Amino acid sequence: xxxxxxxxVVFGLLRLAIISAAVTAAHGEIADYDIAATNTYVWIGQGxxxxxxxxxxxxxxxxxxxxxxxxxxxxxxxxxxxxxxxDVGRGGYALLTRLAPPMVFGMLLFPFQFPENxxxxxxxxxxxxxxxxxxxxxxxxxxxxxFWLLDNRGLYGFWNVSSGLLCGLTVPxxxxxxxxxxxxxxxxxxxxxxxPIDVFLGHGNVVKLLLYxxxxxxxILAIGHFALQRAVRKVVVQGx
Amino acid sequence: xxxVRELRREFKVATSKGxxxxxxxxxxxxxxxxDVREGEAVGYVGPNGAGKxxxxxxxxxxxxxxxxxxxxxxxxPSKQRRDLARRIGVVFGQRSQLWWDLPLKDSxxxxxxxYRVSAPDxxxxxxxxxxxxxxxxxxxxxxRQLSLGQRxxxxxxxxxxxxxxxxxxxxxxxxxxxxxxxxxxxxLQDINTRRGTTLLLTTHDLDDIERLCPRLMxxxxxxxxxxxxxxxxxxxxxxxxxxxxxxxxxxxxxDVPGVTAVRSEAGGLRHHLTFRRAETTAAALIxxxxxxVEVHDLAVVEPEIDDVIRKLYQRQVAQDANR
Numbered sequence: 001x002x003x004x005x006x007x008x009v010v011f012g013l014l015r016l017a018i019i020s021a022a023v024t025a026a027h028g029e030i031a032d033y034d035i036a037a038t039n040t041y042v043w044i045g046q047g048x049x050x051x052x053x054x055x056x057x058x059x060x061x062x063x064x065x066x067x068x069x070x071x072x073x074x075x076x077x078x079x080x081x082x083x084x085x086x087d088v089g090r091g092g093y094a095l096l097t098r099l100a101p102p103m104v105f106g107m108l109l110f111p112f113q114f115p116e117n118x119x120x121x122x123x124x125x126x127x128x129x130x131x132x133x134x135x136x137x138x139x140x141x142x143x144x145x146x147f148w149l150l151d152n153r154g155l156y157g158f159w160n161v162s163s164g165l166l167c168g169l170t171v172p173x174x175x176x177x178x179x180x181x182x183x184x185x186x187x188x189x190x191x192x193x194x195x196p197i198d199v200f201l202g203h204g205n206v207v208k209l210l211l212y213x214x215x216x217x218x219x220i221l222a223i224g225h226f227a228l229q230r231a232v233r234k235v236v237v238q239g240x
Numbered sequence: 241x242x243x244v245r246e247l248r249r250e251f252k253v254a255t256s257k258g259x260x261x262x263x264x265x266x267x268x269x270x271x272x273x274x275d276v277r278e279g280e281a282v283g284y285v286g287p288n289g290a291g292k293x294x295x296x297x298x299x300x301x302x303x304x305x306x307x308x309x310x311x312x313x314x315x316x317p318s319k320q321r322r323d324l325a326r327r328i329g330v331v332f333g334q335r336s337q338l339w340w341d342l343p344l345k346d347s348x349x350x351x352x353x354x355y356r357v358s359a360p361d362x363x364x365x366x367x368x369x370x371x372x373x374x375x376x377x378x379x380x381x382x383x384r385q386l387s388l389g390q391r392x393x394x395x396x397x398x399x400x401x402x403x404x405x406x407x408x409x410x411x412x413x414x415x416x417x418x419x420x421x422x423x424x425x426x427x428l429q430d431i432n433t434r435r436g437t438t439l440l441l442t443t444h445d446l447d448d449i450e451r452l453c454p455r456l457m458x459x460x461x462x463x464x465x466x467x468x469x470x471x472x473x474x475x476x477x478x479x480x481x482x483x484x485x486x487x488x489x490x491x492x493x494x495d496v497p498g499v500t501a502v503r504s505e506a507g508g509l510r511h512h513l514t515f516r517r518a519e520t521t522a523a524a525l526i527x528x529x530x531x532x533v534e535v536h537d538l539a540v541v542e543p544e545i546d547d548v549i550r551k552l553y554q555r556q557v558a559q560d561a562n563r
Contacts, residue, residue: 071337074300075354076325082354233304 004050005101012046012102016110019171031174036113037201043106044197045169048128050098051091052135052192054167055160058153061146073232080140080224087136091129099128115200123206127196130213135192137220144224147231168194174203188216241406241438242276242299247308249294268294270462271308278405281432281439283453283470286549291462292442296410299440300330313405326355329399333411336391337398338383344394345379348401355402362401369397372427389420396424400431407431409441413448425451458552465552475517477551478543483513483525486537494532496525 016039023030023038033041060083063069072079106112115121142159146152164170166189173184173194184190191213198204249269255262269291276282286292297303298310301317301324310317317324331337338347352362370376373393378386386394392412399407409428413421429452431437443449449456449470456473458466466473482502485494490508493501498519503512515525522540529535543551 068335070297070302071332071335073302074321074325074330075337076322077354078322232302 004098008046008050008098008102009105012042012106015046016042031172032201032203033172033174036111039106039110040113040201041172041197043102043110043112044200045193046102047099048131048193048196049169051094051128052132053087053090053094053139054135054163054169054192056139056143058143058156060140060143061152061156064143064146065150078225080221080228083140084133084136084221088129088132091132113201115202117202120200120202120206123210124196124200127199127210127213130210130217131192131196133217134188134213134220137217137224138188138192140224141220141227144227144231163189163192166190167192168197172197185212188220191216241278241280241313242274242440243309243311244272244274244295244299245309247272247295247298247310248306249291249298249303250306267462269298269305272459272462272464274457274464274467276438276440278438279432279436280455281429281453282441283449283456284440284442284459285444285449285456286442286459286465290460292459293410295459296330296408296440296442300324300328300408326402327404328406328408329402329404331392331395331399331407331409331412333392333409333414336383336395338391338394340384341382343380343382344375344386347383347394347398351398351401357402361403365401365403366397369400372430373397373423388415389417392416392420392424396427400437403435404437406438406440409439409443411443412441413443413445421445421447428452458549460549460553460556463556465549465556473552474543474548477548477555479516479518480514481517481522481543482541483515483522483529484510484539484541485513485529485533485535486510488534488536491533494529496528496532499525 019042020035020038023033023035028034060069060072063072072082075082107114115124138159142156143152145155149155166184166187168184168190173181173190176184195209195213199206199209247269248267248271250265250267252263253266255264272291272295284292284295294303298305299312299317301312301319301321304318312324313327315324337351338344339350342350348366351357352359357365370379373396375390375393375397378390381390383391383394396412407428412428413424416424425448428439428441432439432452439452441448441452454469456466456468456470457464458473466477483499487509490506492508493504493511493513496513499513499515501511502514504510505512513525513529515522526538529538
């Protein structure tokens with residue numbers, strides 16, 4: 001917990017140094033990001049990382065591999081719903097232990113761009129919560145692939161490496177060339193990090209951002225639901 | 241309680257690697273038909289890979305049958321899996337349904353919520369299990385620190401908190417020491433006779449069957465080979481028993497009518513005699529033997545369950561060949 005928050009803060013400092021150097025070199029602003037917005041972007045991103053849990057622990061995939069998933073499957077619950085509930089519960093705890101510390105750190109020590117309209121705070125929380133649901137949905141799909149692949153570590157590793165760039169963690173998506181921006185915003189990935197940050201910073205239309213997120217939350221959960229059904233129908237549960 | 245008709249499940253297994261894979265179809269469960277009445281205790285045995293676990297997965301609704309008909313407690317398991325799960329309990333000897341890092345009691349509390357058990361029911365049932373299985377001393381210990389015997393007692397409790405009508409046990413005594421096995425068997429017998437919970441258990445341990453299950457079902461290569469009381473099956477399939485005698489002094493095997501001396505060991509100190517249970521009793525045989533020779537020690541050996549199953553399987557192969 002403390003280790004997680006500390007790591008997020010240290011990496012935040014590194015990212016801040018690099019991105020603000022770029023912003024300064026570009027005469028103090030790149031694509032709506034001045035120094036204060038850059039700070040805010042970095043510290044919210046570092047907090048959201050642990051809150052939405054961009055990189056999971058692949059536990060479900062391991063249970064599929066070992067066959068222990070059979071225990072999860074026979075319980076009187078919808079496995080995806082139960083795991084989502086568990087993840088939302090984890091989020092409640094991570095709100096205090098992972099999201100708040102880097103943000104407070106950034107607010108206290110660096111120029112910080114607070115929302116002009118106080119209504120942005122609850123909207124940001126809403127957006128972050130939807131981001132958590134989408135993040136869960138993507139992780140669930142990545143882990144569920146173990147039913148077909150048995151060893152999903154390749155896909156899991158690929159997700160861990162590419163998600164930072166796709167979701168707007170490495171650099172703001174606004175820094176990308178236009179074609180890449182359009183392609184990314186047509187995908188669910190910016191909904192995991194960039195969208196809640198934009199809601200906080202007031203970049204773009206809040207309603208549009210939330211609708212975009214809600215659409216992908218529903219879509220990803222629906223895909224996960226059908227994938228789970230297929231997995232159970234078609235695939236062998238390992239180990240006797 | 242359970243109604244199974246011509247149940248069949250096939251799997252595709254890759255027979256070659258590479259881009260163009262060939263598959264062959266393996267039939268794990270092959271036209272299995274049986275019934276289990278309420279309150280029965282049935283042992284479901286067979287060698288590894290016989291199709292036991294596949295059957296259990298279909299009975300609990302985790303696996304969808306390729307064809308055939310199943311009803312458990314009147315419902316189709318794979319269609320109404322969630323409703324059914326609230327009415328049955330499952331214990332997998334080699335898997336855990338407890339939360340590894342939580343104290344045992346917390347796992348029970350979670351299951352209470354998952355199965356929506358009312359608080360008074362939960363308390364009564366938990367108290368009963370705690371007393372009968374002696375859980376008190378490790379109720380607050382994290383599951384990962386429990387011994388296998390303690391954990392299995394926890395697993396059984398976990399499966400009983402929602403008072404299931406049917407308890408399915410997949411190798412519940414695997415890896416347990418004799419005392420833990422005994423304790424578990426006593427408890428299972430108690431819930432079967434007193435509460436009327438239907439038991440279906442798979443095992444490789446003959447004693448489990450002998451102690452718990454008046455009825456035995458033998459499966460191999462996906463087919464039911466035999467179904468009936470254990471004693472009958474054993475008498476039918478392996479009518480011969482073995483009497484092992486140790487003599488005080490080396491000598492020839494005693495000559496008793498109806499008995500064949502199959503082997504002698506230790507230079508004539510130990511003899512293996514086979515006799516048919518239909519023709520003579522062990523007691524009568526022993527009386528005759530001690531009249532002829534001076535016996536130091538003796539033992540009557542029953543055929544192992546594996547022998548019974550192997551004989552049943554050979555019989556099945558022979559029948560198929562004759563057809």
